[in-house]
Amino acid sequence: MNGIFEATELLSILFVIAIIAEAMTAALAAGKREMDWVGVCVLGCVTALGGGSIRDVLLGHYPLTWVEHPSYLLLTGGGALFTIAVARYMHKLRNIFLFLDAVGLVVFTVIGCNVAIRLDLPVVIIVASGMITGCAGGVLRDILCNSIPLLFRSELYATVSVFTGLLYIGGLSLNLNHDLVMAVSMALGLALRLLALRYSWSMPKFVYGGNIH
Amino acid sequence: MNGIFEATELLSILFVIAIIAEAMTAALAAGKREMDWVGVCVLGCVTALGGGSIRDVLLGHYPLTWVEHPSYLLLTGGGALFTIAVARYMHKLRNIFLFLDAVGLVVFTVIGCNVAIRLDLPVVIIVASGMITGCAGGVLRDILCNSIPLLFRSELYATVSVFTGLLYIGGLSLNLNHDLVMAVSMALGLALRLLALRYSWSMPKFVYGGNIH
């Protein structure tokens, strides 16, 4: 129990780092679209906290994380605004942000799986819950920036989330030590994401030229 | 009671056929946008199950259909992926898919009305619940494809849903036999939709050229 508690605490710390990193990257996307400071702030909050919010709304899991911890709203909004001041230096930190984004993806995934596990939901929904938590924030960001979600056209983002979720659930179903399962599934998911980034791995695209209706 | 049960069973079967058909048509829309396999899969699930999900979230009707029946997620995601393999043959089945889409519209509408009826909601909300169930999935699909929702510019899609819902509620309020009312309202709604498709009926457009703000 002590072990689980410590691991959960580490997960919380990683979660906070990850939402701030997500908010800062989203702020850059807002800058690309020449949004004003309010837009930067809102886009940061929505991107960082939107995935978990959609998950909780779909599962009826109240109160939402940021309603229970309003400081998350301040941290992500503040992080987004802070980005305006340091944007000129951020391309130098590009790799750090890509790394933090990848950490966020696996952390969000495991947290999302845990929500569904605590609600006693079936395996398919646990994996879906992890994927929604990990990926839906970025989808909201792209909708608000008026572009087709990157998730639908890019690297193995959602795949990494499903992979991490399946490892995590698989490990737990074998009654292995919780912390070990969590650490290993997150590490392997992170590795897959970093390899996908490094070697530009991507899903095959489906190109259809006919008429739909 | 036996009759209602059988009719409900038939409705369930039609529902499953309809969500798979919706997912497959959505997959073609994803192919038009050159999405990758993940995008195809997610767009299929969201289009097929999104209308009912939005309805349930707005009405606070938990658990959502696909959370209770995770197989729907697999069927729609699988149907969307299957589309990639058979896309080249689908234009030959164009009429079948248009027909299944029309069946889906009236089936979703009646199911949506029933959810609101069971929650004892007023008539306006019952009709709205039917229309949201029938139409909102397509709106989500179009938002994710970054285009103005077809619903807002095209054939009598929403109109058919409202028409079917009104017939269904009207018939029930007359204390007519439930199965008969359901069958007749669905048949008439289906006929209206097919006629609209055949003769390209459409709502008049509102064209405004002035300044808004």
Place this chain on the structure above:
Amino acid sequence: MNGIFEATELLSILFVIAIIAEAMTAALAAGKREMDWVGVCVLGCVTALGGGSIRDVLLGHYPLTWVEHPSYLLLTGGGALFTIAVARYMHKLRNIFLFLDAVGLVVFTVIGCNVAIRLDLPVVIIVASGMITGCAGGVLRDILCNSIPLLFRSELYATVSVFTGLLYIGGLSLNLNHDLVMAVSMALGLALRLLALRYSWSMPKFVYGGNIH
């Protein structure tokens, strides 16, 4: 207590006027995009009632306003359709609609704050609840019209909402008379919005030209 009741009644009347005005302005946006009558109607309802709906869904505050008061759905949908008939005269009423939109912003904000106050939520969430109620409907309208939300690029819309919310909460926390606090915070918020419109005040934009990922 009597005073609060009367103020609440006034707020309800202002709310109804504001949602009709919002629906009518949204209808013009629909006309700009050449939507059909269904699109006009849906866009009007979603814009006018969407902010409160998103707030209620995020806070788990059921039933939603329009589910409890279906007449709001008829009023906003009807207002939107009515706009089609009177659109040619509306540019003459441009200032009235801008004024009603500004009234709506502060009314929605105070109503949103009150929902969060009644749920005993922390100050940050009360302000966020007011801002979501005041602003999210317009964001939904812009997403459905396939453009980047105006909120993210324009005048002090969200700022006015946050300002009004902070004044309102600040006044209440000082145990001042509720009606007075409400009237003063709404009047000052309204004044800020009208000044921002008159002098084209805006938030500074964040322009970022580098690569994001």
